[in-house]
Each structure stands twice: as C-alpha cells, then as structure tokens.
Amino acid sequence: MRKTILTAILALSTAVPAAAETIRVGMSGGYFPFTFTKADELQGFEVDFLNAIGEETGDDIEFVTMSFSGLIGALESGRIDTVANQITITPEREAKFAFSQPYVYDGVQVVVKAGNETEITGPESLKGRSVAVNLGSNFEEVLRHLPYADEIDIRTYESNIAQDTALGRVDAFVMDRVSSAQVIKESPLPLALAGAPFDGIENALPFRNDEEGKAMRDRVNEAISTLKENGKLTEISEKWLDIDVTKPLAD
C-alpha cells in the first residue's frame, strides 16, 4: 500500500522520458489469455512474448495497462512505444504505424462436435448443414460470401453456439481460430477444430512511424525472427492456447 502512494508521488514529482533501452508496451490487461491479471500479477501470451523479445534484444520491457480505448492514443502521443493486444494489420493502420512482422495468424475457423472432424473438414463440407454464428460478429457475412452460401443453413445465435454444437443441435459453429482454440481449451464441451482456418488475418506489434519507432521495430523484428526459428514463439502459443497460432495459414 505504502508503495503505491510512494510510486504515485514519485511519478508526480518526476516526469522522466523513457530511457533508450526501455520498450514501453501498452496492453488492456483485459483479454484472456493474452493479457490479464491473477492475484494482481500481469500475465498471458503477450506478456511472455514481449518478455522473450526483451531477452533477445536486451531491452527492458515495461508494461503499461490501460483500457483498450486509450491504447492507440497513448501510442500516438508517445506515452508507450507499442501495443501488444492482438492488433490486426489493416491498410488504414499500416498507413499510420510501422508494424512488426506478424506473430499471430488468425482466421475463420469451423468447429464441430468432437468426432465429427473427420467428416466436416472445412468450409466446403458445410454444404447442406446447419451452422451457428454469433449475432453481431462478422462471421455471418463471411459465410454469406461463400460461393455455395445458399446451401448452408446459417443460424444466428445470441449466445451458447458452442454448447448447441456440442449437443448436436447444429452441425458446426464458425468463429475466429484463436477464440475457438480457447473455447475448446477452457470449456468442458466435447468440441474439435474442423480443418484449417480460412480468410486469414495477421496480428502484429504497431510502432510509431518515425525514425525512433522504426529503429525499435527493426530491432524487435529481428528478435521475433529468432523466436520463430528457435521454437520459443510456438512454445508460448501452446502454453496459452494449446495450439500453435504463430505460423502462417496455408492456403
């Protein structure tokens, strides 16, 4: 308790610009299993990943948690150097920030009741079957854009798509791969991934698009390459998600 006050007072009296060898990493602390706290200790995929990067580059990693809405503003105004919160690369963001290489490859995933994954092996096998999607997610759009969309019986759910799939009320549900893997790991329901994910998206670390930001990005990129080669990144992914989401989707 006394420490918190002391830190607050210290923080008040001294406004220290970050030393060159400190990477200030912003994250929401609110996205399990990527960033969250347990008994006040920050942990998760992103925490392990950034610490591993720090070990490679020799930089100190300083985590700053703030609500998600503040993260991009904090990056732009130079209060943090990057955001580790599963930030997806989009053309709009690429115009504004210097992204590292992707370290998580996500995509649309078909999930079925365990045992049916030999029969349903991807989006093509959904023809003539019932598929649950969450209301408000863009996965209904994704399914409707498939060339054989008329043959799929799409059911929009408010919640419990995983449970209804496990119960056999629908043949499959569709969600992003990372969340799917997490549901399978965390819930007791008998479910399995059906085939490879499709419609891939890539998540990476955004840095400020200036000299300093790009230099840091280049340093971090090198470290990510090393972590990919020596298997450390795969290890982190399997620790938190049970599967490796750090390899590009094969199409």
Added chain:
Amino acid sequence: MNALDIAYMWDLVPVIAGYIPLTLFMALVSMVLALILSAMLAIVRVLKLPVIDRGVAIFISFFRGTPLLVQLFLFYYGLPQLFSFMTNINGVTAAIIGLTLHFSAYMAESIRGAILGVDRSQWEAAASIGMTQGQLLRRIILPQAARTAAPTLMNYFIDMIKGTSLAFTLGVTEMMGAAQKEAAGSFLYLEAFLVVALFYWGIVEILSVGQRRMEQYLGKAVAR
C-alpha cells in the same frame, strides 16, 4: 447461471484494497486543488472583475459542458500532438489535473451560490466599519458561505472519488482497473465488479459519517 463465487470474491479483497491508497490520493489532492481554484473562480464571478470574469465564465461553461472522459482524453492524448512536452505528464498527474479542472467548474458555481446567499446586509455592515473587500470576504462572507456550501461540496468530493475510476483509460491502474484485469483472467465479471462496487460504497459511507460530524460542527454557531 451459477451462484456467486464467494471464495473468489474474498481472494479479490486484498488485491482491490491495495489500490485504495492510490484512489484516495488522487481524489484528495484533486479536492484540495479544486477547492482553492473554485473559491478563486467564485470570487471573480461574484465581484464581476472586469475581463477575467468573461474568461472564468467561459472556463466554467466548457468544463461543465463536456464530459470528464472527453476532457481527460483531450488533455492526455490530444494536446500532446500540439505541445510535445505534455507527453511528460504522467497518467496520475493528468487524472488529478482533469478532476481538478472539471470539478472546480461545478464547485465554483456552488460556492458562488453560497456567497450570494449571504444576506446583503452583512456586506453593507462589514463595509460600513471600514473593512476592505478582501477583509470582508475573508472574515465575514466566506465563513458563512462555507457552511451553506459544505453539503454540496461534499457531494462533489464523493463524485470525485468515483471519477478516479476513469484514470484506467489514462493507464493508471486504480481500483476499477485492477478489477477489470482480474475479471479478464477469471471470467467472473459479476464477482469482480461487485467487490469493487462494495469498496466504493464503503469508502463513501465512511465519508458520509464524517460529513455529518462536520455539518454538526459548522452548524454550532447557528444552532438554536
């Protein structure tokens, strides 16, 4: 739905309690600064000091007319784009400055109302025995105004304590931020938010007892 996980809530108590000092620190510092600032603003308005009075009116209008969250974002993320030195202002400082400016706008109006509530004859009597404007304000008017303003000022202090929960948007982990992060890992949102709500409620209840005592004390002089 499952029943409440009481054991988990119990585990959270020390975690959240650890952030009480920071929450109180931000609220107390903001309150002291806001009291000073709002008293000055109120006096400017009551005395209708030329030129500054217009400025103060605009200040109050802006800080009452926009949400606290918008002000915090403007100050913390927006202005540094124009003034790069502002990047050195950290989250705790920014939250304190934001709370001070926001609440002093409201408090200035309560204090102004309380000053205007003091009977005109008091001003005239004080002036008739040769007191300067500073003296009559300090000795006669402000002490009486303080008694009338006390309950509403206390209200603003309570609101300020709860306002500190916005500091998490500026990267300051306070009670609410801690609860959000814990809930993210356990998925026990109801439990985590219930614990933090009970903490805020408890703090405000303790303050309310203090408020009653203070009002009794301030009311002594006019008790029948």
